[in-house]
Amino acid sequence: MNYQEAHKILERRRLLKLAHEYRQKGYSVDIYPTSGKLPPTLANLSLxxxxxxxxEVIAAKVRTxxxxxxxxxxxxxxISESVEKLPGWVFELVVTNSRT
Known part of the structure; x- marks a missing residue:
């Protein structure tokens, strides 16, 4: 496994954990939302x-x-600037490492 693949796995693992956390709090969660599920101003962005x-809508990006x-x-x-312009939307950057 190369360096990039290892980090993608860490990011994916943290993303699934984050989705679970939000579902536990009563949120409806969409992982890797398609452009059709996003407002036009966010359609070309990668969330x-x-x-x-x-x-309330939380838009998140997970990175190592x-x-x-x-x-x-x-x-x-x-992404942050575009999300924050939308009423009720919040951007959350989740940074993970090998210990999470």
């Missing part, structure tokens, strides 16, 4: 998860510490 409860710096922060800044 890992959206969690909906009433009028290493891929956070490898991928840069410009895409995260663009």
């Amino acid at each position: 890992d998860l959206i969690a909906v409860k009433g009028s 510490r290493e891929t956070l710096s490898l991928n840069g922060s410009e895409d995260l800044r663009r």
Whole structure:
């Protein structure tokens, strides 16, 4: 297994855990939402998860510490700014490592 594959596995594992946590709190969760399930302003952005409860929507991205710096922060800044412009939407960045 190479370096990138290992980090993708860590990110996927944390994403599934995050989805479970939100479901336990009563949210409806969609992992890797398609553009059709997102508002037009977010349709071209890559989100890992959206969690909906009433009028509250949490849009999340999961990264390892290493891929956070490898991928840069410009895409995260663009996602965060786009999400925060929508009423009731919140962006959550979840950073994981090999111990989570």
